[in-house]
Amino acid sequence: MARDGWDTRRLPDLSGRRYLITGSTRGLGYFASEQLVAAGAHVIMTGRHPKRLAAAHAAVERRVTDAAADDWSPEPGTVETLLLDTSNFGSIRAAAATARARGPLHGVLLNAGIVHPPKQRQTAGGHELVFATNVLGHFSLAGELLQNLAVVGGRMVWLGSMSTAMGATDPTDPELVEGYTPWRAYVQSKVATTVLGLEADRRLRAAGVPASSVVAHPGYSISGRSPGVRGVNEPARFKRFVDNLQTPISQSKQSGAHSLVRALVDPEIEGGQFVGPRFIVHGTPRRATPVRLTRDPALGARLWEYCENATRVRWPFEKAARARRRFR
Template sequence: MSGWTTANIPGQSGRTAVVTGANSGIGYVTARELARRGAAVVLACRSAARGRAAVVRLRAEVPGAEAEFLPLDLADLGSVREFAAAYGERRAALDLLVNNAGVMALPFGRTADGFETQFGVNHLGHFALTGLLLPRLRAAPAGARIVNVSSGFHVLGRIPSGPAGPAGTGGFGSADSAAGYRRWSAYGRSKTANLLFTHELARRFTAAGGRITAAAAHPGYASSNLHAGAAALEGRTLTSRLAALGDAVLAQPTASGALPSLYAATAPGVGQDAFIGPRFGWRGAPAASWRAGWTLDDAAGEELWAASERLTGVSYAALPR
């Protein structure tokens, strides 16, 4: 992995990639660089205006790129189902699914389906999307990859197991109301959920003997509108400005933050349940990343899986435990 850059991305001609949250930041760079190497990319974005603008920008930066926008609002399971159906009408197979979109440290809120927003968007939306696209992933002729983008901040939120865990939105959902809600703990739990989902996906793919690889990545401390945006939503102007200053002074560029996702999606030899991040934790070339032990807990992974199927109504019938 030493010194790995976008120049090391293998050719992607003939492959199709879906990147969620691809209208800006790390998601946009991920889609652009996959397109640069020949992949057909689908930019899955909530905002139609920003999604279409991103496609125009990408085609200008990568002449001849095959790129399109499809609407996807991960905070609305109806939208997730519509996206999967629309994709299925266009293409028979899917080679790369990069579950990149996310929200960070938001004030308490609920998704269209009543889930705490961070857990609903960061985990449940992607869980449902992956399950609905599974037939397309299984149809990839050379084997598919799924990359779930987590965060080093997963250490802030361990998901309870047992009676306190999978029941309803409490425990796994991280909050049933604004009372007692802690935005950073909720964010950490949603990022732990990304890693537990990857762990359980990888375990099931291994047991099934298929050719789909489930991996995870995190960008380290990369310049992103997530940091300042969360504070701005709460009207915390000073915090927003400090976050923006931190991004400018300390963070690695967005393009560098996308490297772990690109490595996990394309590099040869990426194994099941790999977790890729910057070499030095917060910056640097892609490398195997440390993760909290609880993200490798089989029992917690199975509980999260069962709760996620129940909450989303999306069953992975073709991928039994």
């Protein structure tokens, strides 16, 4: 058990609670889905590819049912799937409309993202692909689903990264019109998600919205050290060999998901907090401190305005503040 009482092996009973997770077909999103369903939650798994979504859905049901038969777990939860591409604003609007119609959400895990950018640098809408996928898409989705969270006092969790502690700089050029490199695009996107996650909580509090925003990072989590899951995680033998050489400084994606899940469901985690592995690259999840740059309210306000203009989404703070009263 963790020093502060959180046990990753025994989550609270999440029966009756509903969560939406972006990027559920691989890695952290998949294992977070599995952990939530094992604790009794209903999870909406999202992804871009129908076949991958179907494979991930089947894997969760298979693995959770098998584990529940031999474990302490409560009655397993349920799963549904939803097509969603966070780099495409049209896809986001369509998925959000479907999710809104399906009822309240106790949590949204804004996990989907690109780590290694492909050759294509821009989306069809003209935005830099990494920033659009990791940042703009999630900003838009969180705003679209805000009322569904507010009616039950739900929580959004933004995915940060330990890379922000490795020379992060002020993203004055968010989409890297100048000086683009794949690594810079990734790190800058994670600076932005952390900044926006903290800024979102400031604005939710100021508007009296009964929802919270938290940031979590998974440490150095790699697929070669993760359990093999048919159709989800099937690294080649050489990949396993190389990744296992990094054992002292890494952990599995399954373990990395523990920080995300804790940030999503632990009632002792408060809005505006930052959660990550105890030893930064690995370990039991705990409260941590994001890098100083990301805590700057002025930077938060500037990035918020940029995202509003880029996505044409204005978060419905006033409606969300009233949503819980109407729901009751």
